[in-house]
Amino acid sequence: MDIVSTLAEELGLKPEAVSAAVGLIDEGNTIPFIARYRKEATGGMDDVALRALEERLGYLRNLEQRKRDVILLIKVQGKLTPELEAEINAATQLQRVEDLYKPYRKKRQTRAQKAREAGLEPLANMMIMQISPKGGALAAAEGYVNAEAGFDTAEKALAGAQDIVAETVAEDPENVADLRAFTEATADVSSVAVDAAEKTPYEPYYDYAEPLRKVPNHRVLAMDRGEREGKLRVRVAVDQTAAVARLGARWPRRQGPFAPYLDAAVADGYKRLMAPSLEREERARLTVRAQTEAIKVFAKNLEGLLSARPVRGARVLALDPGYRTGCKVAVMDETGKLLDHGVVYPTKPRHDVAGTKRELARLVKKDQVNTIVIGNGTASRETEEVVSEFIGESAPDLRYTIVNEAGASVYSASELASQEYPDLDVTVRGAMSLGRRLQDPLAELVKIPPQSIGVGQYQHDLDQAELSRALGNVVEDVVNRVGVDVNTASASLLGYVSGITPAVARNIVAYREQNGAFTDRRQLLKVPKLGPKAYLNAAGFLRITGGKNPLDATSVHPESYPVATEVLRRAGVGAGELSRGGVPDIERRVGSVGTLASELGCGTLTLVDIINELKKPGRDPRDDAPEVVFSRAALTMEDLEPGMELRGTVRNVVDFGAFVDVGVHQDGLVHISKMSNRFVKHPSDVARVGDTVTVWVEKVDLQRKKISLSMVQGK
Template identity: 55%
Template sequence: MAKEQTGLTEEVRAVVELTEEMKAAIQERILKQIASELQIAAGRVKTTVGLLDEGNTIPFIARYRKEMTGELDENQLRDIEERLAYLRNLEDRKREVIRLIDEQGKLTAELRTAIEQSVKLQEVEDLYRPYRQKRKTRASVAKEKGLEPLALWIQTQPKQGDLLAEAGKYISEEKGVQTAEEAVQGAMDIIAEQIADDAKIRAWVRRHTFEQGILRTEAKDAEQESVYEMYYSYQEPVRKLPPHRILAINRGEREEVLKVALDVPVERIHEYIAKQVIKGPSIVHDTLTAVIEDAYKRLIASSIEREVRNEMTEKAEEKAIEVFAENLRNLLLQPPVKGNVVLGVDPAYRTGCKLAVVDDTGKMLEIAVTYPTPPNNKVAEAKATFKRLIDAYRVELIVIGNGTASRETEQFVAELIGEIKARKLQYLIVNEAGASVYSASKLAQTEFPDLDVAERSAISIARRLQDPLAELVKIEPKAIGVGQYQHDVTQKRLEESLKFVVESAVNHVGVDVNTASPSLLSYVSGVNSTLAKNIVKYRDDNGKFTSRAQLQKVPRLGAKAFEQCVGFLRIAEGSNPLDNTPIHPESYDVVDKLFRELKLELSQLGSAELKAMLQSLEPGELAPKLGVGVPTLRDILDSLQRPGRDPREELPAPIFRTDVLQIEDLKPGMELQGTVRNVIDFGAFVDIGIKNDGLVHISQLSNSYVKHPMDVVSVGDVVTVWVLNVDLKKGRVGLTMKKPS
């Protein structure tokens, strides 16, 4: 054994140091595992990992390296990136665990192989558990008393002899063992800890607990009213608990409203462990049976319950983050309402409604304050101010934030519109979540140093209609409020996911480099906050960019950053029309060859003649002639047909209103148009023009089975709904998307 361990130490040193051969073998193992898990061809995974390791961003790879990846989309690329990071960290942990066990002189070839072949961090930690330095335990105390040999003797499971007689040999005043019974108990503690640390046993118990466990909840105080009342006496199988319920129960427990327990049938667990430990009849059979029961109850059950609940929470968090991310993406990609002078209103009671008029480019024209709501009720004065602003700036749209006093303000605006006959005027309620966060930020202070927080908020509300993406990127994504339980999930993971969504949305739309704020630019592929500020400073110092090539003059914007960002930046009135398209400059020569092939001029870009000709082309036949891949040529042709296109404009416009609807006006069966404001696991909230959004439960989304509401609706969708029920007392409205027969 000593020789084997010495040899292993040398091998371990080699593993820890990692030769190039070993690095290559580990990389190959990781690539194969990712390909297997994600069901993506190994060659595509390898190429993608290579591109990521070279410093390419996901938006860049998804858009401009389609031939190399086989047209993997952003979500597939991100899955690869996340699994790559996890598995590389796993390999680092494996090497660390191998080193730590080897330093104790306890590493065997079998153990090392088991660690190396582990595919989950939990498996590695289970294998390391017996060798981890522990605090003082009953087993460690027993070992200090010299009772390990007695534990080994019991584990031989002798068929003859006397346990107490054998234990009597270990009675020692010096070591603190007073009786044979005490010696037996110490030995039992040692064996119990060994059982509890066994990786195979822990894995089975964990799986059995997840498959057979029942989560039970009860109220700490059954008389207390709370939002958790449905959980005051509740139970459900662990494997069936939906994500939103797990997070709700966790929150109730955290707020000390609920008591939560995980029950699991113990007899089957005892039987399984007994099969692993007890070899047959022996004089210590009953002793080992007692050890097994003690090991599970005292050492395994509570830790496995924690692990299972942690795993449940992790999966629930992933789902909640996924829902939040999808809702955020749809909100960011809401169609901009361009070409209108807008009056933004930040409603309030005591402090009054702050007003901001912005022109069609979002430039602030005037700020005012009125008091049409209680307790001031200066309605006539407020109408005079509104009318003056509307006439002076030819306002066409009024945008009201949905916060405090929004419905009273809406009632006032609806009355006002009814009085103004000379001009077509409409209003819209927008989600103002995060407006106060933006208004108090350093960015808002820089933009509007002379305005107070509420006045900045009114400008933000107006701009949200004109260009939702450009305005919302100024706000911390998780403050936008289109998810469920966003405060209950791991904030670091949430922030990473939402940042990815914002980057994806920004790069999908593209950014006008001559008008974009530093906030918007910082989400462009390859551009960080420092580069974003440098781009704006260069623009301020030197005037508008006239070509993409000029970006290379921006301080600290090197060749790699230029390659990553330039295709996503637009120059509307530059020297080269291609600079206002998603076509990357690396493909400009392809466009040049294409136009020569078609005998056309670049000046014809955007013409109906060119569009018709491009639509008739077959990318598969043309690509070899131009020396370009089919996916890239397909994108080039699409971009040439619609230069300067904003993909958001293809989505339905928001619903504008001229009159207000009260909950009292609603009757079951009434048909309404509404806008989806939030999608959650159990349904969707739809703005139908009343104070509170109505709920379309998942069961009412379609006549067909719906696995998740997102399969049917998205944030921003304009939908037709019918009123199911109205609860005037609670201010709740139930809606359906199933057309009544």
């Protein structure tokens, strides 16, 4: 297989661009670096396209290696034919290779294997070919009786031959492929309760069935979990009579003494060997499909969350609500530096509302707070009511918002948090994390394992290695899209920069602490274990503000400094203009980009990126994200009425809809059917985490604490 040609055809890309991308990946270049600084070579592929190419490249290379391994294993057995080798080499899927290898795979002693060792294979071949021997089937079997092997009668010899036929039928790759397609097209997924009297979250699946080809991913994951917890029995149900008939029709049919034995062997091959194998395979396929899609949704949600707009200039008072232990308070300045911390008790059992308001007033005045942040966990609703009252009574210019506190406790008790704030209690670290999520979501959330951020479905049921890999890629892409200030970034953030490992990130911080702030990108080469390759991949994403070279504060890569300097010269401005906001009219000053690229010996795509950066140096792409929705008066579920129009923030997107925070403690659900007037294939096509949306209240269920919303008025 020509992997480059296959990739180009599958992904709709030019072969030369694919070849270049594969070469760059093999050389150890990172996806963010290739996407940003090697556009000429790849034809402008972005990080999404490159990730897809990298993943498919890995699959195809594994496929080719498996083909070589299988061919060698069959060859060693002396059973490799030119036709079989050609079939293996022509396979385009691992499943097909395994199907072809199945008859030759070493297996534990089977009934068929025992029969073969007893010399019954010729009798089985007679049965398959339906030869009509003199005297009938039993007479023919008399010649194969083998008392020492346990086949001491003609009937037992015939049964042994049937076992060989059953295994041959069940392992034939064409039979397997055909019955697999039949199963996928006609089977149902069904589930029943282990104990129908027991109340569990899986009651919708106590007596459930749906066509295999139609079952949605979130139901697959729910049934898998119910089965794993011992609450459900899940099956793939097939019409076995139709399946056996279909399988039998694939074999030559003649009337003769062996016909009933062949029919029975085919039925046995399907029911005993093929059906259980196909059921396991289909269950595994469903689970892989559901998990793969769930990971994609999780990744898309995480990207939206990490790409949320920072709230700059916010002096934050963060509240981490609680009942018995009180509400933890942390006050931070615009840079996230801790100014004050303490505890207030606005909720039961102490319910010191007056004392809470006095303390809030004191801290707001003392630390010039302009924003209050409240975690959305336990006691959030009650705390929000007190904050809303306080603002209405004493601080009308204050604003507040609710933030998702998923993962805050994980971070606050982590070794990283202990290293960052060794003198602070875990509760204070948690409150600080909530406040900093508003000030700079990306910088704070990278400290938390992506699986703990809470923007997906069934994350604890998914393949954790694959989930971690996919989410790590998302974090890496977002971090490098935004860029990182090398003099202020934490080791956690630096560890996601292109080419920088966690160990090198710690070395950067240590070097910074020992030698002071970096003043030149080239100083990075002095950091232990940060070699030339890591520098090439990382330099363009690491920014130095106020350094010796103004270009160090931009996304222009050091390898392009001569080009950028010449562009500035032709524009008639010095590099100092970059620190004063850039050169907005630089395109007018330098004329045709195509002509300039030719004169400078630079690729057009690279030159366009350089010019865009010189127009507005260090621009943060997150500034294009929706602004945070702030509240000034608290709502309750009791305040909501059908038809009410609200503005809210998308908190999570799942297979069946989107959860939207509309200012009450409970997020409302916009079902996929209520997201648009047009057909919506997946909710992520309409909404992403962090989006600000207008919704209308459909239904409020106070008893079950559920809110139904619509993104289409009157729908």
